[in-house]
Amino acid sequence: MTAAATVTDVTMHFREHTALDGVTTAFEQDAITGLLGRNGAGKTTLMQLLTGHRVPTRGRVEVFGAAPYENDAVLSRICFIKEGQRYPDHFRVRDALDSAALLFPGWDADLAAALVADFDLPARRPVKKLSRGMNSAVGIVIGLASRAPLTLFDEPYLGLDAVARQLFYDRLLADYAENPRTIVLSTHLIEEISSLLERVLLIDRGRVLLDADAESLRGSALTVAGPRDRVAAFAAAHELLHTETLGGSSRAVVRLRPGTDADDVRAAGLSSEPTNLQQLVIAMSLQTAQARPTALSDLEEVSR
Numbered sequence: 001m002t003a004a005a006t007v008t009d010v011t012m013h014f015r016e017h018t019a020l021d022g023v024t025t026a027f028e029q030d031a032i033t034g035l036l037g038r039n040g041a042g043k044t045t046l047m048q049l050l051t052g053h054r055v056p057t058r059g060r061v062e063v064f065g066a067a068p069y070e071n072d073a074v075l076s077r078i079c080f081i082k083e084g085q086r087y088p089d090h091f092r093v094r095d096a097l098d099s100a101a102l103l104f105p106g107w108d109a110d111l112a113a114a115l116v117a118d119f120d121l122p123a124r125r126p127v128k129k130l131s132r133g134m135n136s137a138v139g140i141v142i143g144l145a146s147r148a149p150l151t152l153f154d155e156p157y158l159g160l161d162a163v164a165r166q167l168f169y170d171r172l173l174a175d176y177a178e179n180p181r182t183i184v185l186s187t188h189l190i191e192e193i194s195s196l197l198e199r200v201l202l203i204d205r206g207r208v209l210l211d212a213d214a215e216s217l218r219g220s221a222l223t224v225a226g227p228r229d230r231v232a233a234f235a236a237a238h239e240l241l242h243t244e245t246l247g248g249s250s251r252a253v254v255r256l257r258p259g260t261d262a263d264d265v266r267a268a269g270l271s272s273e274p275t276n277l278q279q280l281v282i283a284m285s286l287q288t289a290q291a292r293p294t295a296l297s298d299l300e301e302v303s304r
């Protein structure tokens with residue numbers, strides 16, 4: 001794969017807190033990557049490193065072959081849309097778009113105008129008087145119309161209703177099909193965007209938990225159910241992500257070994273149902289949470 005950006009053994013400390021811990025990954029060029037993970041996992045921190053807003057404590061970040069920090073040649077090719085983006089107080093919607101047009105060499109004014117109409121944005125209204133959702137829509141218009149070779153959206157939906165979110169997904173996909181570029185999208189609305197994704201990067205407590213091709217993930221996990229012993233025997237031959245047992249029955253989320261499918265589950269005398277990306281992410285995150293050593297505060301609670 002050709003990478004637009006690479007992150008090599010990157011650690012990021014904020015005083016005593018480790019936000020990223022030895023992260024190595026690559027963002028495929030001209031692909032849409034979903035950056036997933038629980039609150040505080042380190043998604044925003046990773047995006048800040050990719051966009052030159054921070055330098056890592058250790059390790060190397062390269063975007064288009066060079067370190068992004070204070071590198072104008074690289075930064076002019078990056079658009080970073082953050083949750084709750086702020087604009088100067090006096091800015092109207094039109095001013096926000098005009099300054100974005102100056103900032104991004106690939107700016108498409110026609111696309112911006114079409115998106116403003118799609119999202120029903122009042123061009124002459126001050127941005128600070130917009131509703132939360134409208135404010136997010138301004139960020140989305142800028143992110144899409146920038147046509148930046150690397151565009152990052154960090155939870156861009158604050159306050160956006162379901163119809164507007166769907167509009168965003170549709171416009172993103174349509175424009176991306178005509179103008180492929182590298183897009184990184186962090187979100188907690190995993191199922192809503194799962195069909196858009198070509199790559200999935202799941203971070204948990206600053207570490208990479210999953211870095212995979214979305215197509216290969218689809219169908220790779222199943223929820224299997226049946227008698228406890230049979231489920232345990234089946235899971236032992238695959239990768240067990242999460243299990244729940246009630247009396248003699250169990251349900252387990254399992255990542256299948258390559259070359260196996262639901263027929264193998266049936267042959268083992270178990271029932272199965274597909275596990276979607278959101279369920280897979282939850283199961284993997286829960287698995288690491290359960291495997292984690294007991295927190296100090298819990299020990300203190302026990303010893304009291």
Ligand SMILES: Nc1ncnc2c1ncn2[C@@H]1O[C@H](COP(=O)(O)OP(=O)(O)OP(=O)(O)O)[C@@H](O)[C@H]1O
Nearest residue numbers: 014017018019037038039040041042043044045046
């Ligand atoms: N400037 C900072 N100073 C101290 N700690 C920070 C700073 N920025 C982030 N952190 C901590 O680093 C960790 C990762 O934060 P980050 O914002 O990257 O997570 P996230 O995955 O984007 O979370 P969310 O989904 O809630 O937005 C968190 O524990 C956070 O408190």
